Amino acid sequence: MSTSPETPYFAMRQLHKHFGGINAVEDLSVELQRGELVGLIGPNGSGKTTTINLVAGALKPDKGSITLDGTNMTGMPAYTFARGGVARTFQVPRLFNRMTVMENLIVPALTDAKTSRKQAERRGHEVLAFLRLEHLARALARTLSGGQQKLLELGRAFMLRPSLLLLDEPFAGVHPKLLEQIIEHIRSLNADGYTIVLVDHNLDAVRSVVRRTLVMARGRKIADGASDEVMQDPAVIRAYTGTRRSARTPSAESLD
Amino acid sequence: MTNRISFSHGLQALLLAAALLAPLIAGPYWIHVGALAWYYAMLASSWSLLAGYAGQFSFAQVAFAAFGGYASALLRLRLGLPLILAVAAAVIMAMILGALMGALVLRLSGPYLALFTLATAEIFRLILVAEEDVTRGSLGLQVPGLFSGDSDLPYYYLGLSLVVLTLLAMNGLLFTRIGLFLRAIREDESAAQASGVNTTLHKIVVFVVTSGIAALAGAYYGHFVGILTPNMVILPEMGLVIAMAVIGGIESLPGAVVGAVIVYGLSEMLRDYGEWRFVLLGLVLILVQRFAQNGLFPFLERHFDRPMPLPSPTRNALDIEGEHVNLS
Amino acid sequence: MTYFMLLTVNGLVIGLIYALMAAGLTLVFSVLKVVNFGHGSFYMLGGYAAYYAIGLLGVPPLVGVFIAMVALFLFGVAIEWLALQPMYTGKVERKDEYAIIVTFGLTILLTNLALVVFGPFSKSPPAFLQGTFIAGPLILPYDRLIAAAVAVVLLVALAWFLARTSLGQALDAVSQSRESAAVIGINPKRMYTVAFGLGSALAGGAGALIAPIFALSPNMGELPGVQAFIIIVLGGMGSVSGSIIGGILLGVVQGLGVGFLPDPNRALAYTQAFGALLLIFVLLVRPTGLFGRAHTRLE
Numbered sequence: 001m002s003t004s005p006e007t008p009y010f011a012m013r014q015l016h017k018h019f020g021g022i023n024a025v026e027d028l029s030v031e032l033q034r035g036e037l038v039g040l041i042g043p044n045g046s047g048k049t050t051t052i053n054l055v056a057g058a059l060k061p062d063k064g065s066i067t068l069d070g071t072n073m074t075g076m077p078a079y080t081f082a083r084g085g086v087a088r089t090f091q092v093p094r095l096f097n098r099m100t101v102m103e104n105l106i107v108p109a110l111t112d113a114k115t116s117r118k119q120a121e122r123r124g125h126e127v128l129a130f131l132r133l134e135h136l137a138r139a140l141a142r143t144l145s146g147g148q149q150k151l152l153e154l155g156r157a158f159m160l161r162p163s164l165l166l167l168d169e170p171f172a173g174v175h176p177k178l179l180e181q182i183i184e185h186i187r188s189l190n191a192d193g194y195t196i197v198l199v200d201h202n203l204d205a206v207r208s209v210v211r212r213t214l215v216m217a218r219g220r221k222i223a224d225g226a227s228d229e230v231m232q233d234p235a236v237i238r239a240y241t242g243t244r245r246s247a248r249t250p251s252a253e254s255l256d
Numbered sequence: 257m258t259n260r261i262s263f264s265h266g267l268q269a270l271l272l273a274a275a276l277l278a279p280l281i282a283g284p285y286w287i288h289v290g291a292l293a294w295y296y297a298m299l300a301s302s303w304s305l306l307a308g309y310a311g312q313f314s315f316a317q318v319a320f321a322a323f324g325g326y327a328s329a330l331l332r333l334r335l336g337l338p339l340i341l342a343v344a345a346a347v348i349m350a351m352i353l354g355a356l357m358g359a360l361v362l363r364l365s366g367p368y369l370a371l372f373t374l375a376t377a378e379i380f381r382l383i384l385v386a387e388e389d390v391t392r393g394s395l396g397l398q399v400p401g402l403f404s405g406d407s408d409l410p411y412y413y414l415g416l417s418l419v420v421l422t423l424l425a426m427n428g429l430l431f432t433r434i435g436l437f438l439r440a441i442r443e444d445e446s447a448a449q450a451s452g453v454n455t456t457l458h459k460i461v462v463f464v465v466t467s468g469i470a471a472l473a474g475a476y477y478g479h480f481v482g483i484l485t486p487n488m489v490i491l492p493e494m495g496l497v498i499a500m501a502v503i504g505g506i507e508s509l510p511g512a513v514v515g516a517v518i519v520y521g522l523s524e525m526l527r528d529y530g531e532w533r534f535v536l537l538g539l540v541l542i543l544v545q546r547f548a549q550n551g552l553f554p555f556l557e558r559h560f561d562r563p564m565p566l567p568s569p570t571r572n573a574l575d576i577e578g579e580h581v582n583l584s
Numbered sequence: 585m586t587y588f589m590l591l592t593v594n595g596l597v598i599g600l601i602y603a604l605m606a607a608g609l610t611l612v613f614s615v616l617k618v619v620n621f622g623h624g625s626f627y628m629l630g631g632y633a634a635y636y637a638i639g640l641l642g643v644p645p646l647v648g649v650f651i652a653m654v655a656l657f658l659f660g661v662a663i664e665w666l667a668l669q670p671m672y673t674g675k676v677e678r679k680d681e682y683a684i685i686v687t688f689g690l691t692i693l694l695t696n697l698a699l700v701v702f703g704p705f706s707k708s709p710p711a712f713l714q715g716t717f718i719a720g721p722l723i724l725p726y727d728r729l730i731a732a733a734v735a736v737v738l739l740v741a742l743a744w745f746l747a748r749t750s751l752g753q754a755l756d757a758v759s760q761s762r763e764s765a766a767v768i769g770i771n772p773k774r775m776y777t778v779a780f781g782l783g784s785a786l787a788g789g790a791g792a793l794i795a796p797i798f799a800l801s802p803n804m805g806e807l808p809g810v811q812a813f814i815i816i817v818l819g820g821m822g823s824v825s826g827s828i829i830g831g832i833l834l835g836v837v838q839g840l841g842v843g844f845l846p847d848p849n850r851a852l853a854y855t856q857a858f859g860a861l862l863l864i865f866v867l868l869v870r871p872t873g874l875f876g877r878a879h880t881r882l883e
Contacts, residue, residue, distance in 0.1 A: 079453055313684060367684060375861075375864050545689065546667070
């Protein structure tokens with residue numbers, strides 16, 4: 001199915017997810033057009049990672065629906081989402097630790113029965129070249145440095161030929177030079193037509209890449225719009241800095 | 257992984273040669289022990305694939321073996337089916353049950369899966385005990401032998417060839433992309449799913465393969481020993497299989513075979529010491545888990561593995577047996 | 585009618601012992617997130633501990649039970665420290681697997697050690713109180729009555745301990761969230777030790793209580809062990825009240841089952857299978873048991 005401006009490429013409608021007594025995500029509705037590059041920010045505990053998990057199919061929503069390119073994906077297992085073009089990275093890289101870097105990369109490619117091993121490895125080499133990690137092809141994933149692991153995860157997501165890329169804290173714990181490299185990768189991927197959702201706490205980095213920002217707090221979406229406007233929104237500022245006794249301790253950070 | 261394969265292959269060839277030649281120097285008692293060890297070797301290596309590679313800690317492996325034994329025997333005795341057909345039918349039925357089991361335990365993890373499979377095995381055992389009319393219960397089901405004559409030698413070589421065949425089959429599977437997916441599932445199931453691996457299908461596939469092998473082993477056992485009893489399925493039997501796989505190497509199929517031979521051989525050698533053998537087994541099991549979690553075979557391999565001519569990026573201070581640097 | 589009532593009462597007695605054992609197992613699981621596959625052997629050791637305490641120290645049988653519980657508490661602490669601590673100090677990969685195998689190895693070790701040290705023949709510790717309690721149609725040997733009463737006392741004490749004492753609440757806190765408990769100043773590692781010791785003590789107590797009724801043997805822990813696993817799944821892995829209810833229910837149903845199936849061989853086999861069947865059914869429908877919280881992975 002093709003998408004027209006009326007039909008968004010990706011849509012979540014009234015998503016609800018609770019754990020025990022806590023509403024991790026409440027009444028969340030978002031629409032994305034093809035090729036958008038969107039940031040998702042919010043204080044700790046606002047439900048960002050839960051949202052990513054829902055969008056990637058790793059969690060099933062209690063209520064609501066998820067539609068990708070016209071297909072209703074609600075309730076499908078995570079691998080169906082992955083095969084359907086949704087790739088994601090994890091907050092802390094989850095690599096196949098005792099497999100080599102190349103093996104890590106070819107796993108997603110080989111899930112397509114029509115792809116041969118040779119083809120998968122060739123593509124793996126291309127991705128490694130893109131990430132400037134060719135020399136590590138035969139290294140075990142767990143021997144890589146933190147930054148290299150993040151890049152490898154990005155590469156592995158990329159091997160799926162995704163149309164929607166979900167990046168969960170790609171900038172976390174990364175030194176400035178690598179940060180630039182990652183930003184560069186994200187920009188060029190978006191230029192190639194990938195739809196990308198970016199979750200991170202590094203607001204400057206996020207702002208330098210995305211044009212549209214979504215803000216969540218306490219499981220709800222509190223802002224959605226152009227990055228500059230959203231960052232000035234008083235509700236957003238309050239979410240990041242407010243406490244219950246804001247009159248007394250205006251500078252205290254919410255531990256939420 | 258690639259640096260180790262040539263060493264493993266050499267060692268495996270050596271061990272195979274030793275196994276082929278052993279009956280020349282061993283007496284009938286040890287040939288009998290060897291023939292029994294092959295039964296355990298098939299169970300241990302297939303369990304290794306199930307638990308070590310696919311991460312499914314099943315306690316039902318011996319139940320599938322007993323199923324294979326009883327089914328093939330009953331099909332021969334009651335329905336008069338020829339041997340090959342009876343065994344084939346038993347194996348296929350076991351594979352279907354294995355698929356069912358795999359599907360049922362999909363949502364279960366860790367101890368829940370262990371308990372579920374344990375309960376299933378227990379129920380199967382109790383059915384074997386209860387339904388005396390069919391299975392002769394605790395008295396045991398007599399099974400006609402395969403070869404004329406008293407010697408265990410033909411059984412020994414039959415068992416050995418079955419071990420080799422099943423190992424080749426499982427290794428063949430592991431070299432395909434399915435093997436890659438299984439390892440990925442084992443490393444991190446969520447990440448595997450996020451990479452598009454159909455974890456559901458692959459877990460079921462492993463159950464199918466390993467229950468088929470277990471049933472084959474059980475059929476072999478029944479026809480060799482000549483009698484099948486529900487005691488095949490008691491918990492200590494499953495414990496023995498687990499111990500063999502863990503000690504030999506839970507992620508190494510040949511390691512599990514070696515583990516089976518060593519554990520079973522030792523338990524026979526130390527027969528005079530009575531139950532102390534199993535005290536030792538329990539202790540070794542705990543120690544191996546604690547200090548060489550991947551089993552003794554890979555542990556030794558690592559220590560005899562000489563550095564390759566090219567500087568290998570895998571040789572690294574972090575890559576030390578037993579020390580997992582948790583980067584997450 | 586009286587027959588079924590007697591079956592029920594006897595089932596209730598057994599059920600209370602099961603409940604005691606299952607409560608210990610579930611406590612260990614809820615705090616440490618580990619299923620102690622060696623739990624049955626602790627039950628067995630408790631029986632022997634009481635037996636030797638009574639025989640060697642000449643104490644009255646009920647004191648023997650108490651001594652057995654203390655002994656098993658200390659033993660549990662030692663085992664936890666030796667075998668399970670490595671899981672929390674990062675020395676072990678694949679914690680779930682480690683826990684299953686190590687506790688399983690423990691049961692192999694202990695059961696066979698008991699076989700060599702105590703011998704395979706069953707022993708009978710002296711009765712708590714000779715004679716039989718008779719009240720109308722109800723006939724119950726005093727041993728069973730006392731065992732049931734002590735079990736009830738222990739279970740009530742356990743419930744009170746968990747709900748009302750600070751140590752008990754600390755255990756509950758750790759069972760809910762290791763990190764949150766640490767944040768408020770509770771030392772999770774110490775709680776693991778306490779929980780494991782307590783769980784072992786409860787199993788030991790159960791064994792000591794049942795010994796005069798059914799006699800001791802090194803294998804006596806196998807079947808009750810399996811029953812305990814069944815109960816904690818039924819009752820909810822991590823719910824002490826659930827395991828108490830589950831234990832009682834299972835005991836009563838198994839007791840009654842014998843009366844419903846005429847063929848003794850089938851009856852015995854299928855009443856034992858009943859628990860296992862129930863477990864399978866429950867796990868299929870609710871993978872976390874009837875009352876349990878979701879199983880949080882160790883890693």
